[in-house]
Amino acid sequence: MDNGGIMRLSFALPCSFTLLLIGCGSAPLPLVPPSIMTIESPAFADGASIPSMFTCDGENVSPPLSVSGVPSGAQSLVLIVDDPDSPSGNFVHWVVYNIDPTVTQVLRGTVPQGGTDGQTSFGEERYGGPCPGTGRHRYVFRLFALDRRLSFERTPTKQVLLSSLQGHVLAETVLVGTYQRLKE
Numbered sequence: 001m002d003n004g005g006i007m008r009l010s011f012a013l014p015c016s017f018t019l020l021l022i023g024c025g026s027a028p029l030p031l032v033p034p035s036i037m038t039i040e041s042p043a044f045a046d047g048a049s050i051p052s053m054f055t056c057d058g059e060n061v062s063p064p065l066s067v068s069g070v071p072s073g074a075q076s077l078v079l080i081v082d083d084p085d086s087p088s089g090n091f092v093h094w095v096v097y098n099i100d101p102t103v104t105q106v107l108r109g110t111v112p113q114g115g116t117d118g119q120t121s122f123g124e125e126r127y128g129g130p131c132p133g134t135g136r137h138r139y140v141f142r143l144f145a146l147d148r149r150l151s152f153e154r155t156p157t158k159q160v161l162l163s164s165l166q167g168h169v170l171a172e173t174v175l176v177g178t179y180q181r182l183k184e
Helices: 015-021 158-165
Strands: 038-040 065-068 076-083 091-099 136-146 169-180
Touching: 038 169, 076 158, 091 158
Parallel strands: none
Antiparallel strands: 038 065, 076 091, 076 136, 136 169
16 A cells, blocks of 8 residues: 555566557557458449440450559458359359469459459359340459468369358458340
8 A cells, every 4th residue: 555545556567468558668659440351443433333445245354453552461362252142142253262362463364363264154164254144234243362272182162262261361351343135
C-alpha cells in the first residue's frame, strides 16, 4: 500500500498484448491498415455488362484484369469464374490456380502469370466465355490469395480446388459482370 492507504497492483503484460494499447519499446508503432485485395477489369465495371468479344458471341477470350492489394504473405492466387444463374445452378467458365502473387495485370486472352488452368464445366482446361441460353446472367470472377501453392495429381475441378483452399485463404475479392446473348 502507498501512503494514502490505496493498494497498487502491477501486472506484467506481454509486449504483444500491450502493443495494441500503448506500443512496445520507446518509439510508437505506426498503425498500418490491412491491404484490401481487389480485382477489376478495364473492359467492364463491377456489375456492368461484359463486352461480347469476351463471350461465345465474340472472340471468346478472357478479359483483361487488374489485381491489387494482395497480402504480403500470399504464396499463390486462385481465380474461379462461374455463372450462378445457369440452369445447372453454377456453371464454371474458368479455373486458374498457382497464379504468381505478384501479378498485377492479366492481359486479354492470357492465363495469369504462373497460373495453371483447371477444368471448367465445358470439360476443358481453358477460359470459356459467357454463353447463357436465355436471359441476363451474372459472371462472378472470384480471386483468392493463399498462404501456399497447390499441387494436384489430376487437373482439378472447381469443387476440388475449393476444398483445397480450406484454412489457407488470406484474402478474397470478387468482380461481377453480366451478359445476355445477342441472339436468343
